[in-house]
Amino acid sequence: MRLELEKRSEHSTFYSIASPFIAIGLTLVFGAILFAVIGEDPAEALYIYFVSPLTSTWSLHELAVKSAPLILIGAGLSLCFLSSNWNIGAEGQFVMGAVVGSMMPIVFPDVQNSLVLPLMIIMGMAGGAAYAFIPAFLKTRFGTNEILTSLMLVYVAQLFLDWLVRGPWRNPEGFNFPESRAFHEYAILPEVLESGRAHYGAVFAILAVLGLAILLSKTLKGFEIQVTGQAPRAGRFGGFSTAKMTFFAFLLSGALAGLAGVSEVSGAVQQLRPVVSPGYGFTAIIVAFLGRLNPIGVLFAGILLGISYLGGEEAQIVLGLSDKITRVFQGMLLFFVLACDTLILYRIRLVSKRAPSLAMGEN
């Protein structure tokens, strides 16, 4: 018995919609098994992970805080991946967005007026974009593999932030704690509603999703992105430049990651610390694929992954489970998403040694 793939004559519309849901279902089944193995009641554990974050006003606000960066970064990355530019350094661009965006309240704390916040947001986006420029430049100029360079830059950005908050940017009145001074009131991204902590980062995320959805489906640039990614040769014949596309994709996704970074520090953290991200930049890779590289899909995928972060925290408090389980869930989910995507292009057949039998996925 073995598995064989049989190419479909055309993409399966059914599976291109269903595959993320099948993947989520499989993740839940395996998650239940995992919980049973470690001796927890699967139903209770899954409830705490995936339902309880939706049951109170407080947790819905937290969900918006956690999902906004995932959606912002994931939307940018899906555009990158669509055009075959493998930016996996969004975590570094997030950090640099946070760092550059924090310059105003930390280096010039005496400048306090209503221009500070817009300036911070612009600087944060510029910081993320500038950091993403490096792998794009090295790729287009020297043909250097962007996967490795963008990833290496993540470590460099994290060390740079660590140096800043322990060295020159450490709070002078902070009793030697490794953190910057707290942002003044003009540097804080306000809350959207009075009922809780959710800040304008969530609004930026929705605007980014809408903007990218229009860009991809309604503009020539969107067409160019799809062509360059799927058939670069055809794209070149059509007069599209792959180098320009690389810059476009990296700068845009870098700017969005930078926006997520500056929103996080000015909205949620309100100062700089040695670590400002629980791996948003990497989790956003999962968000992009789970959302099928489609901005609207990314919106829902980002919310789901945000739920898993919150559920992980809840499970830690209620069940005493390690928060590391969240990362296992997230990794597993991406595996299932990629596996299920095969059904879009292929039928999977179980073949016995003698004769073909049992076909799965007949749509």
Place this chain on the structure above:
Amino acid sequence: MELAVAVIITIVTAATPLLIAATGELVVERSGVLNLGVEGMMVIGAVVAFAIAHGTGSPYMGIIGGIAAGVFLSLLFGFLTLTLATNQVATGLALTLLGLGLSGAIGEPYVGLPGTKLQPIEIPLLADIPFFGPVFFKQDIIVYVSFALVAGVAWFLFRTRSGLTLRSVGDSQTSAHTLGIPVIRIRYLAVMFGGACAGLAGAQLSLAYTPQWVENMTAGRGWIALALVVFASWRPLRVIAGAYLFGAVTIGQLHAQALGFGIPSQLLSSLPYLATIAVLVIISRDRRLTLVNTPASLGKPFVPDR
């Protein structure tokens, strides 16, 4: 002299995991498969090796466990990319994310526990040679394995028929398939070999380099190993040069941190990563060289026509 020998011994220790993981990945890529999950397999190898060595008291059992864990993860990758023909870049990333998450969960009870250090084995006679003796012949078993591994892989790839078959699969999957070569089966074997190497490299980190478990203790070494394969332009013997160069950079910056010099430690810590970028840029500048050496089918999924 004493000091120089001591420093060089640590360079060998720091270079060994890179050498092993890169050699494994080199074989994988020669078969036409790009597995970006080296970091994930390595970190799982590290945590499983530590846990088993801690449980059994034997670092050698730990090594076996680390290798097995690496192979297990590589089979997951193989099932997706080879059987289900998924995108290799995305699946490799998934493997790294899963490996990092899983290792954190498995390793939680082991954080802060004392490790079981792998003891050096002296090779009789050779160990008495001045300088070379202590540097190369008073090391632990994984260092010796790393030497044998590179030599073995170089011989296998370029001096045996099976090696030629493996390279042909990587250079032209459709021609190889037409000739009746079992492309998928060969790739499975290559991917499993890469997993074993990454697992062993991880075991070296948690049993020999720093005998303890720290979350994310691979710290990007799996990615540096991937870069070394490009640096070596897919030739095993050149991996040695790359791995030892990076071992030297790593150890050099550690000594510089100890001595101070007034340079921020974070800048020194980022040197291996910056060096990786620099090396990649230098290598990729010569596009012809890269094109000639890159396995032509690298990263392309293969679904046989039936």
